[in-house]
Amino acid sequence: MRHLLSIEDLSREEITAILDRAESFAEVAGRPIKKVPTLRGRTVVNLFYEASTRTSSSFELAAKRLSADVVSIRSSGSSVEKGESLKDTVQTLSAYDPAAIVIRSPHVGAAALVARWTAAAVVNAGDGKHEHPTQALLDLFTMRRRLGKLRGARVWIVGDVLHSRVARSNILGLQAVGAQVTVCGPPTLIPRDIEALGCAVEHSLDGLHAADVIYALRLQQERMTGAFIPSLREYAACFQIDGRRLRPGQLLMHPGPVNRGVELSADVIDSPQAAIAQQVEAGVVVRMAVLYELLAAEPPTSSPTRPAADMPASNASQREHAPAASSASAHAEATA
Ligand code: ASP
Numbered sequence: 001m002r003h004l005l006s007i008e009d010l011s012r013e014e015i016t017a018i019l020d021r022a023e024s025f026a027e028v029a030g031r032p033i034k035k036v037p038t039l040r041g042r043t044v045v046n047l048f049y050e051a052s053t054r055t056s057s058s059f060e061l062a063a064k065r066l067s068a069d070v071v072s073i074r075s076s077g078s079s080v081e082k083g084e085s086l087k088d089t090v091q092t093l094s095a096y097d098p099a100a101i102v103i104r105s106p107h108v109g110a111a112a113l114v115a116r117w118t119a120a121a122v123v124n125a126g127d128g129k130h131e132h133p134t135q136a137l138l139d140l141f142t143m144r145r146r147l148g149k150l151r152g153a154r155v156w157i158v159g160d161v162l163h164s165r166v167a168r169s170n171i172l173g174l175q176a177v178g179a180q181v182t183v184c185g186p187p188t189l190i191p192r193d194i195e196a197l198g199c200a201v202e203h204s205l206d207g208l209h210a211a212d213v214i215y216a217l218r219l220q221q222e223r224m225t226g227a228f229i230p231s232l233r234e235y236a237a238c239f240q241i242d243g244r245r246l247r248p249g250q251l252l253m254h255p256g257p258v259n260r261g262v263e264l265s266a267d268v269i270d271s272p273q274a275a276i277a278q279q280v281e282a283g284v285v286v287r288m289a290v291l292y293e294l295l296a297a298e299p300p301t302s303s304p305t306r307p308a309a310d311m312p313a314s315n316a317s318q319r320e321h322a323p324a325a326s327s328a329s330a331h332a333e334a335t336a
Contacts, residue, residue: 001293003115003122007133007173014293015176019141021289022282028065029285038296039068042099046072047089047114048125049080049105054256055125055135058283059102066288066296071096086110090117099295103127121294129163129223135255136169138286140177142279143213146251151178156208157199158239159217159263162189163224166255167217171197182211185239188228189219204238205245213251216241216263236262243267251275 001009010018028036044063048056056072063070071093075081080089090101094117101118103111104125111124126132144150155174161167161183171194174181181199183190195201208214219228219235229235242265246252252264252274260266268274 003111003124004133004290004294005111005115005122005124006131007136007169007176009133010173010176012176012178015137015140015173018137018286018289018293019144021292022137022141022285025065025285025288025292026282029281035065035067037067038292039063039066039099042068042295043096044068044070044100044102044291045093045096045098045120046070046102046125047093047104048073049075049086049103049110050126052104052125054280054283055104055132058280059123059125059134059287061284062287062291063100065284066291068099068291071098086113087117090114094118094120100291123290123294126165129165129168129220131169132165132255133169133173134283134287134290135166136173137290138279138282139166139170139215139253139255140173141282141286142253142275143179143251145278145282146275147212150174153179153212154182154210155179155213155215156182156184156202156211157215157217158184158205158208158241160189160219160228161185161194161217162191162228163220164217168197170215171199175199182207184208185217186229186235208245209247211250213253214241214246215253216258217255218257218259218263232262239263240265241268243271246271246273248273253279256280 001014028034046056046059060070060072098120100121100123101114102123102125103114105127108128108130110127111122115122124131124133140150143153147153157167157170167183171181175198182202183194183199184202184205187203190201240263241252246268250273252268254264254276256276258264258269260269269276
């Protein structure tokens with residue numbers, strides 16, 4: 001894997017290998033000293049042109065826990081405010097010879113453009129309403145831990161699907177691993193032709209009881225150019241997940257930031273069925289695994305004599321996943 005621009009860059013096997021690798025890093029994260037020397041002497045640049053709390057902090061922490069030198073730049077306070085273009089900024093930062101550039105931008109396709117301008121590996125940390133592949137990976141990681149397996153899981157994605165890069169990456173990622181996806185929201189917030197991605201579409205929560213996972217989305221008001229809902233109150237009345245709608249045993253997820261009282265009621269956010277804090281926690285180890293895969297993993301070889309020990313964490317992918325599964329060999333590799 002040269003870049004991670006879209007979840008579609010990854011096969012089912014590659015997704016599983018990243019989740020397994022993240023399990024080995026979760027083991028490291030449980031130690032008092034959470035650092036491994038894997039990327040010592042290498043540089044990771046985080047370039048954030050759009051607001052971020054979870055994604056930016058977890059990418060920074062992930063690179064630091066791998067011992068990389070990290071430069072984090074936000075558009076506010078940088079020369080972007082003076083009018084420097086994305087291309088000039090990338091070329092300037094490329095002078096530091098970064099091993100990876102992590103980019104978030106409000107523009108669809110920005111990460112793909114950056115990949116054309118730099119020799120570094122590029123990770124898409126969200127490009128407009130297009131994709132957010134590492135969010136989908138951390139969500140898959142969280143679901144696999146809580147459910148034990150992903151194949152056959154019934155996942156309802158509820159809310160503003162139209163403006164959500166998280167929804168798009170999750171639909172594609174969940175289907176790659178054999179989960180069944182239903183998207184649900186008012187017709188104005190569901191993209192036309194979304195069924196072409198292979199998911200079912202609902203415009204009411206009537207069938208929600210059948211879901212194993214309810215994945216709620218924020219209304220992306222910053223991307224809305226017109227009136228997509230009559231009012232927040234009416235939206236909440238029809239689509240808010242609250243204590244009456246969340247059935248016992250269902251897992252509740254949200255990528256954050258949550259608008260309390262809009263897509264989720266306060267009681268469900270704080271319930272043990274909510275995995276929101278675990279999603280944040282997973283963000284660090286999954287992003288460590290992505291950086292590892294891009295910068296440190298051995299390239300695949302066609303030689304049949306090559307020992308499988310090249311990718312120890314992938315060995316774990318052969319077995320069914322118990323919650324919190326990890327392998328001693330993967331652990332050894334993570335600390336190498
Ligand atoms: N944090 C996620 C994103 O950057 C979801 C959201 O903002 O609603 O896309």
